[in-house]
Amino acid sequence: MKPDLLHVQGLSRRFGGLVALRKLTFSVAQGEIVGLIGPNGAGKTTAFNVITGTIPPSAGTVRFDGRDISGGPPSRVVVAGLARTFQSASTYPAVSVAGNVYRGMLSRIAGSTVGRLVGRRGGMLAAAQVPAEIDAILRVTDLASWRDAPAGSLPYGLQKKLGIAVALATRPRMLLLDEPAAGLNHEECNDLARLLRLLRDEHGLTLLLVEHHMALVMELCQRIVVLVQGEKIAEGAPEDIRQNAAVIEAYLGAPDYAHA
Numbered sequence: 001m002k003p004d005l006l007h008v009q010g011l012s013r014r015f016g017g018l019v020a021l022r023k024l025t026f027s028v029a030q031g032e033i034v035g036l037i038g039p040n041g042a043g044k045t046t047a048f049n050v051i052t053g054t055i056p057p058s059a060g061t062v063r064f065d066g067r068d069i070s071g072g073p074p075s076r077v078v079v080a081g082l083a084r085t086f087q088s089a090s091t092y093p094a095v096s097v098a099g100n101v102y103r104g105m106l107s108r109i110a111g112s113t114v115g116r117l118v119g120r121r122g123g124m125l126a127a128a129q130v131p132a133e134i135d136a137i138l139r140v141t142d143l144a145s146w147r148d149a150p151a152g153s154l155p156y157g158l159q160k161k162l163g164i165a166v167a168l169a170t171r172p173r174m175l176l177l178d179e180p181a182a183g184l185n186h187e188e189c190n191d192l193a194r195l196l197r198l199l200r201d202e203h204g205l206t207l208l209l210v211e212h213h214m215a216l217v218m219e220l221c222q223r224i225v226v227l228v229q230g231e232k233i234a235e236g237a238p239e240d241i242r243q244n245a246a247v248i249e250a251y252l253g254a255p256d257y258a259h260a
């Protein structure tokens with residue numbers, strides 16, 4: 001069993017009187033692909049936001065590679081090696097594909113001006129290496145032929161892939177993907193599954209994904225954590241989750257997800 005890379009312990013988050021996340025505890029081992037699923041409003045995005053330091057937890061801790069990263073800020077979390085993608089394509093539309101990837105490279109040097117000057121995590125950008133690194137990332141993500149195109153001109157599926165490329169440019173050890181398959185057609189979905197497997201198998205990445213596309217989750221994930229109304233109701237291998245009565249009642253049995 002490989003060691004845990006991410007360990008979330010007793011994580012809670014309130015918004016006024018609403019408890020969006022209640023004492024969530026789970027781990028992701030090095031090299032695993034884990035799915036975080038649940039119905040709309042279950043707290044999945046809140047969990048991502050708290051883990052990546054976008055919003056502070058009301059209680060609980062987030063440890064990454066043994067270090068406490070609870071409460072962010074996001075720039076520190078990225079420098080620690082944890083990157084995320086967003087539900088919607090989140091690139092700069094007027095900037096070229098290569099320029100967007102370069103933006104990701106810059107953020108591995110902590111967000112502050114001082115951080116950029118001193119170059120934390122050995123992340124100093126040697127100017128001569130920048131184009132080669134951008135090309136390597138575009139090759140992995142199959143976007144090389146779009147290198148100089150404005151990001152906004154890419155088909156939606158490729159814009160989402162560019163979001164992954166930007167996250168890869170931070171040189172993460174772990175990627176958190178928020179609904180990477182949303183809005184993708186069948187072929188794009190298969191392509192995404194191939195890319196995510198490649199990132200794990202050949203680039204050693206650990207992945208946590210929030211996703212409503214159950215066929216993709218069941219096929220790709222080694223383990224699944226199920227949230228309902230902010231609480232973890234189940235955790236296990238896909239075949240166990242698929243047959244779990246509480247999960248079927250709260251989520252998988254709902255008409256929208258009946259294809260699972």
Ligand SMILES: Nc1ncnc2c1ncn2[C@@H]1O[C@H](COP(=O)(O)OP(=O)(O)OP(=O)(O)O)[C@@H](O)[C@H]1O
Pocket residue numbers: 015018020038039040041042043044045046047
């Ligand atoms: N900034 C906020 N202020 C107030 N309430 C919030 C905020 N962010 C989320 N919530 C509430 O917290 C709960 C969990 O929301 P969250 O977006 O985390 O769910 P989700 O599982 O990601 O849902 P979806 O699958 O629809 O994206 C919801 O009731 C939501 O309305």
